[in-house]
Amino acid sequence: MAMHPSTQPNGDHGVPPSPDEVIDKLRDLVSVNHLDQDVAAMHIRAMALMGRLKSLHRAANTATRVRKDATADARHEMDQSHLGLQNLLYEKRHLEREIEKCRQFASIYQDVPLYSMEEFKRLAPEEACTEDVLSDEHQLMLNRLSFELAERQRLDLRRKELLQRKEDLLKESKTKAATMDNVKSQIDQLIKSAADTRKKIETFVPSIQTPDAIAPG
Known part of the structure; x- marks a missing residue:
């Protein structure tokens, strides 16, 4: 069965990279290991990491929204399939009752x-x-x-x-x-x-x- 484009694991809207690496680098910047580093360089590096983190956050939001939409579509399809199944079962029961009526019908012949x-x-x-x-x-x-x-x-x-x-x-x-x-x-x-x-x-x-x-x- 073909998957929805938004649910492909390797698509444009797949799971974004984990922000753990970026967060670890930010933590490292504020650690004692970089107290003697140039403040301006550290600031530039921190801003770059923050930009990367925001980008990952937006990607995560986009992926979340896509997944929600995909889940809603899947739920809708499932509901439609369930409704179709219920209709088929109802029609089956109706036909079975009609068949039984025909079998019990006492014709004048x-x-x-x-x-x-x-x-x-x-x-x-x-x-x-x-x-x-x-x-x-x-x-x-x-x-x-x-x-x-x-x-x-x-x-x-x-x-x-x-x-x-x-x-x-x-x-x-x-x-x-x-x-x-x-x-x-x-x-x-x-x-x-x-x-x-x-x-x-x-x-x-x-x-x-x-x-x-x-x-x-």
Whole structure:
């Protein structure tokens, strides 16, 4: 994993040199070892050491600030990673609950009376009950449900056709019955009219005796 530029051990913002050496030299300047030295030279040397010490102090402050920034960045990345992990765990638990709900879900298909496996294999299309389908429990159930739906739709359509045919036959029968009743009524009227006509004829025309009815002379 690549390190942050500010955290490289050998970078521009690495750990600054220790000030111990400079401090030791300053202590040495004020020791009894240099009492006989030229004061001006000692002052110049001390100022140089102080400048070096200030430079090291600034470098230490800069390194400290850089390290604080690097630590803050690392903490932020760690917090983001932790948050991402928490989100993943939450999503995992959510998916596990949903999977369990799906497993416990009681679908209506479980109560639907289906054709038996023998009937399904015998009546269903060949592609609906291949070896691959029969070895796949999920796909087999889908195919059985699809076949059951298609059969019910077919039978329902056939039932509707038969009902419509029945209604048509009933209408035709009623029509023929009405026609027959009308014809019978007309025949009855013709018979009655013929009988009335015969009575009138018998009233106005004398009866004619047949030869067999005349007595021998």
